[in-house]
Amino acid sequence: xxxxxxxxxxxxxxxxxxxxxxxxxxxxxxxxxxxxxxxxxxxxxxxxxxxxxxxxxxxxxxxxxxxxxxxxxxxxxxxxxxxxxxxxxxxxxxxxxxxxxxxxxxxxxxxxxxxxxxxxxxxxxxxxxxxxxxxxxxxxxxxxxxxxxxxxxxxxxxxxxxxxxxxxxxxxxxxxxxxxxxxxxxxxxxxxxxxxxxxxxxxxxxxxxxxxxxxxxxxxxxxxxxxxxxxxxxxxxxxxxxxxxxxxxxxxxxxxxxxxxxxxxxxxxxxxxxxxxxxxxxxxxxxxxxxxxxxxxxxxxxxxxxxxxxxxxxxxxxxxxxxxxxxxxxxxxxxxxxxxxxxxxxxxxxxxxxxxxxxxxxxxxxxxxxxxxxxxxxxxxxxxxxxxxxxxxxxxxxxxxxxxxxxxxxxxxxxxxxxxxxxxxxxxxxxxxxxxxxxxxxxxxxxxxxxxxxxxxxxxxxxxxxxxxxxxxxxxxxxxxxxxxxxxxxxxxxxxxxxxxxxxxxxxxxxxxxxxxxxxxxxxxxxxxxxxxxxxxxxxxxxxxxxxxxxxxxxxxxxxxxxxxxxxxxxxxxxxxxxxxxxxxxxxxxx
Amino acid sequence: xxxxxxxxxxxxxxxxxxxxxxxxxxxxxxxxxxxxxxxxxxxxxxxxxxxxxxxxxxxxxxxxxxxxxxxxxxxxxxxxxxxxxxxxxxxxxxxxxxxxxxxxxxxxxxxxxxxxxxxxxxxxxxxxxxxxxxxxxxxxxxxxxxxxxxxxxx
Numbered sequence: 001x002x003x004x005x006x007x008x009x010x011x012x013x014x015x016x017x018x019x020x021x022x023x024x025x026x027x028x029x030x031x032x033x034x035x036x037x038x039x040x041x042x043x044x045x046x047x048x049x050x051x052x053x054x055x056x057x058x059x060x061x062x063x064x065x066x067x068x069x070x071x072x073x074x075x076x077x078x079x080x081x082x083x084x085x086x087x088x089x090x091x092x093x094x095x096x097x098x099x100x101x102x103x104x105x106x107x108x109x110x111x112x113x114x115x116x117x118x119x120x121x122x123x124x125x126x127x128x129x130x131x132x133x134x135x136x137x138x139x140x141x142x143x144x145x146x147x148x149x150x151x152x153x154x155x156x157x158x159x160x161x162x163x164x165x166x167x168x169x170x171x172x173x174x175x176x177x178x179x180x181x182x183x184x185x186x187x188x189x190x191x192x193x194x195x196x197x198x199x200x201x202x203x204x205x206x207x208x209x210x211x212x213x214x215x216x217x218x219x220x221x222x223x224x225x226x227x228x229x230x231x232x233x234x235x236x237x238x239x240x241x242x243x244x245x246x247x248x249x250x251x252x253x254x255x256x257x258x259x260x261x262x263x264x265x266x267x268x269x270x271x272x273x274x275x276x277x278x279x280x281x282x283x284x285x286x287x288x289x290x291x292x293x294x295x296x297x298x299x300x301x302x303x304x305x306x307x308x309x310x311x312x313x314x315x316x317x318x319x320x321x322x323x324x325x326x327x328x329x330x331x332x333x334x335x336x337x338x339x340x341x342x343x344x345x346x347x348x349x350x351x352x353x354x355x356x357x358x359x360x361x362x363x364x365x366x367x368x369x370x371x372x373x374x375x376x377x378x379x380x381x382x383x384x385x386x387x388x389x390x391x392x393x394x395x396x397x398x399x400x401x402x403x404x405x406x407x408x409x410x411x412x413x414x415x416x417x418x419x420x421x422x423x424x425x426x427x428x429x430x431x432x433x434x435x436x437x438x439x440x441x442x443x444x445x446x447x448x449x450x451x452x453x454x455x456x457x458x459x460x461x462x463x464x465x466x467x468x469x470x471x472x473x474x475x476x477x478x479x480x481x482x483x484x485x486x487x488x489x490x491x492x493x494x495x496x497x498x499x500x501x502x503x504x505x506x507x508x509x510x511x512x513x514x515x516x517x518x519x520x521x522x523x524x525x526x527x528x529x530x531x532x533x534x535x536x537x538x539x540x541x542x543x544x545x546x547x548x549x550x551x552x553x554x555x556x557x558x559x560x561x562x563x564x565x566x567x568x569x570x571x572x573x574x575x576x577x578x579x580x581x582x583x584x585x586x587x588x589x590x591x
Numbered sequence: 592x593x594x595x596x597x598x599x600x601x602x603x604x605x606x607x608x609x610x611x612x613x614x615x616x617x618x619x620x621x622x623x624x625x626x627x628x629x630x631x632x633x634x635x636x637x638x639x640x641x642x643x644x645x646x647x648x649x650x651x652x653x654x655x656x657x658x659x660x661x662x663x664x665x666x667x668x669x670x671x672x673x674x675x676x677x678x679x680x681x682x683x684x685x686x687x688x689x690x691x692x693x694x695x696x697x698x699x700x701x702x703x704x705x706x707x708x709x710x711x712x713x714x715x716x717x718x719x720x721x722x723x724x725x726x727x728x729x730x731x732x733x734x735x736x737x738x739x740x741x742x743x744x745x
């Protein structure tokens with residue numbers, strides 16, 4: 001496409017000189033790393049209305065239409081506003097190299113540079129298993145070791161399965177909008193290789209009014225399906241939640257659950273497991289959260305999915321050699337975490353007594369996915385490490401970190417027994433401001449709980465009972481327990497104890513709209529009031545702890561994992577997976 | 592107490608019921624039936640909720656229900672969500688995605704002045720059963736109390 005400033009439109013060109021000085025924005029943004037052959041929406045946003053004769057877009061000095069094979073469309077008044085945009089949906093660049101993209105409105109121009117990279121034609125790895133501990137920070141990792149391995153003579157008696165992997169890197173997690181990210185944008189970086197902003201999945205954050213209209217980028221699930229691989233996502237959150245949704249979704253707003261269910265359906269990925277059934281049910285069904293009458297359970301069944309709602313059904317379906325597509329929904333909300341599911345039986349365990357844990361989900365998923373002889377990509381999320389860190393509930397967060405490691409161990413065992421051609425990656429999407437500072441010792445002298453906090457040599461070692469075969473101590477409210485503290489919090493009552501009756505709810509909104517401490521814990525013996533250090537009023541008032549912007553750890557093994565070292569951007573993880581699987585579309589898949 | 596009168600025989604049955612109830616209750620007690628969150632449904636499964644027979648039988652009648660007011664989705668609204676336990680709203684969520692399934696939507700006669708969200712309240716209103724999308728918020732509900740009044744309880 002080439003729009004030039006002809007004399008006949010001189011008046012229009014002159015008018016453009018009066019445009020505001022703010023530059024146009026080009027999507028994908030500058031510094032984008034783009035997999036050769038992957039699909040992306042190209043969008044140029046002009047700061048004012050631009051005449052078709054004035055808008056000009058070039059790639060490496062050539063007209064963009066000639067490079068991309070199609071002409072971008074000029075939207076003269078985007079969303080009815082006095083701004084114009086150029087859009088080309090589903091563009092792709094098949095030849096690796098550096099691309100200089102320049103957009104001009106006749107008087108102002110903006111240039112960005114993209115790096116397009118290819119992959120080998122032959123994959124190094126047959127399968128990829130990506131583990132995401134949501135909000136999994138150093139403190140939960142350290143505590144998981146402490147509880148599941150224990151110490152002797154000052155040394156750990158064992159290592160976590162994720163510790164015994166040869167490659168490690170630090171990943172930075174910032175996005176295009178902020179130094180601190182959320183689970184949507186963070187997972188998006190892993191599944192697309194592009195940086196975006198908080199709440200976004202599979203899109204760049206543009207000015208589009210509709211959350212589904214933002215410039216899309218292709219996900220690893222879509223690319224893998226194009227190559228004929230099987231794809232799965234299993235979690236103990238709702239399946240529509242940000243991390244699993246990042247495999248298939250394209251929305252600026254992670255809370256578009258009903259749209260995300262449709263995106264899962266349209267993606268036809270082979271295995272999906274988690275909670276969150278209400279968004280699959282037609283609105284006429286009591287308990288539905290849909291706003292239409294589409295019955296997605298029936299839709300999935302018609303598309304050949306085996307649908308299961310309990311662990312027993314899941315295991316039976318996975319063991320059936322004919323099962324190649326499996327949808328498992330085990331809870332209306334999140335699947336219960338390990339501490340409730342296995343020991344305390346709180347949360348929703350009485351309502352949903354036969355839920356699988358993440359390890360069991362993963363084993364079933366691998367059984368089904370490995371029936372595809374070309375290989376598979378599987379995302380495994382231990383989601384509630386994060387949710388319990390938000391709710392300032394250390395023990396539940398730590399038990400779910402142990403569960404994550406159990407899943408890693410099972411995956412390593414499977415990979416070893418099945419050809420050693422599986423790349424295994426274990427990481428977090430972002431951190432929480434959490435730290436291990438010692439122990440709480442109920443037997444220490446004095447009444448005040450703060451004087452029972454042991455620091456330095458007084459911390460000693462906690463006295464959890466020896467762990468069971470899965471690494472869990474069967475008693476969490478021991479007399480000398482680990483003290484994991486949170487750096488951010490709303491007003492709340494600090495109890496210095498595990499929450500044996502159910503997940504902590506630290507704060508709630510009062511009648512004036514201010515977040516205040518939940519008085520439920522006021523009368524717990526020894527509870528003290530803590531003044532929060534987060535906003536308690538307005539749109540960003542916090543009822544829980546928030547994420548931090550620290551680096552996350554990535555550990556890796558298997559073919560292609562040697563690229564994991566040093567410090568990387570979180571979006572680099574996508575490239576490592578794409579290269580290991582040779583995902584750059586070629587041949588039929590490129591069409 | 593309000594009485595809807597869809598049919599004379601229905602009204603007669605209800606009158607009989609309340610006359611009987613009146614005999615059993617001490618003088619001055621409220622006559623509207625007190626429902627519980629646990630009793631609203633006979634089952635709550637992944638495939639949806641099934642209303643209890645009693646819930647269906649009381650459709651259109653005035654009932655009472657105790658729970659917690661969730662922070663309103665919209666200021667100066669006559670609409671709020673009643674939950675079994677106090678709800679801490681996800682700060683990133685603007686939709687109904689994070690809500691528990693077993694909620695009851697309450698429509699008051701006039702704009703609701705929010706109460707303390709950690710204090711249990713009792714709501715009395717006309718029970719409405721079936722899927723409904725609130726026109727202003729898009730919020731989907733299965734059970735509602737219309738023309739409601741509420742007060743704090745200890």
